[in-house]
Amino acid sequence: MLSVIIPAYNEEQNISLAAKTLSELLKNEKIPYEIIFVDDGSRDKTYLEICKASQADENVKGVSFSRNFGKESAIFAGLEEADGDCAVVFDCDLQFPPVKIVEMYRLWEKGFEVVEGIKSDRGGGSAMYNMFAKSFYKIISRFVGVDMQSTSDFKLVDRKVIDALISLPERNTFFRALSFWSGFNSTQIEFKVEKRANGRSKWNLTKLTKYAVSNITSFTTAPLQAVTVIGAILLCFMAILAVQTLVRYLCGSSAEGFTTVILLLLLIGGSLMMALGVIGYYIARIYEEVKGRPRYIVSKRIGKSDKK
Ligand code: UDP
Ligand code: MG
Secondary structure (H helix, E strand, O other), X not given: OEEEEEEEOOOOXXXXXXXXXXXXXXXXXXXXXXXXXXXXXXXXXXXXXHHHHHHHOOOEEEEEEOOOOOHHHHHHHHHHHOOOOEEEEOOOOOOOOXXXXXXXXXXXXXXXXXXXXXXXXXOOXXXXXXXXXXXXXXXXXXXXXXXXXXXXXXXXXXXXXXXXXXXXXOOOOOHHHHHHHOOOOEEEEEEOOOOOOOOOOOOOHHHHHHHHHHHHXXXXXXXXXXXXXXXXXXXXXXXXXXXXXXXXXXXXXXXXXXXXXXHHHHHHHHHHHHHHHHHHHHHHHHHXXXXXXXXXXXXXXXXXXXXX
């Protein structure tokens, strides 16, 4: 069976459309399926719509979070709920072409354990957004060792991968990179990002920045090492300056260095603060992980499930 995981945050207009489109498609293709809607603490009637969809089609089930935990948590909740032999993550706004699910499923039947959906182009977005996204992916790519530039959350994973991912102990997860990291037998298919079906994108610059920073820090300790490198560079710079100052002092032409002193103080003070900030951020992450709070809290659930 194929489990389709759909995170939904304030998507009341899209639920029934997504459920209908997918069930028609999968029934036509004779693929056994279940659709799992994960209501990420929506403030609109999303959960009501999920209930309606579930009553209309017994293959649709849903869980609802007690508050907004973010898309990553929603994906993991979906993976944990999934009863299928493979699962695919799909966006509620139908930005991923549904027919590609069938293509992915066929590849899975051939024995691939991960089928990555690769964007053949980024669907719109402002220049600023694209630049931001690009540098974010560059950083992540370097540390995963895979080009993440055009990856998406649209991917199919085998039961083995699902079990491996949900057994990960960490709270801060990054599904997109973790499927690469898990290293199973994978293949890729290209797809074109469609226009959003209804409503607006749930992301804004603040949310995106938080998302990027949290994913970079949960995946790599590079910023910590960067602090050391910056420190070393500054130290060299200062050593040169010290020698120069000493020589000039001995020659009796010591510089009137008030400006220099202020500049150096600012430079050192600034870089120290930044370094402390970076370290502090990682300590915060350790603190969060050590607390070991659940990734999400389910408040409501609907539809049949073999496990519960
Ligand atoms: N989403 C979510 N929780 C959030 C934000 C978004 O579950 O906090 C879901 C949303 O309902 C949608 C998917 O994640 O199904 C992608 O969101 P969106 O379309 O807003 O992002 P974009 O396509 O612009 O990257
Ligand atoms: Mg979208």
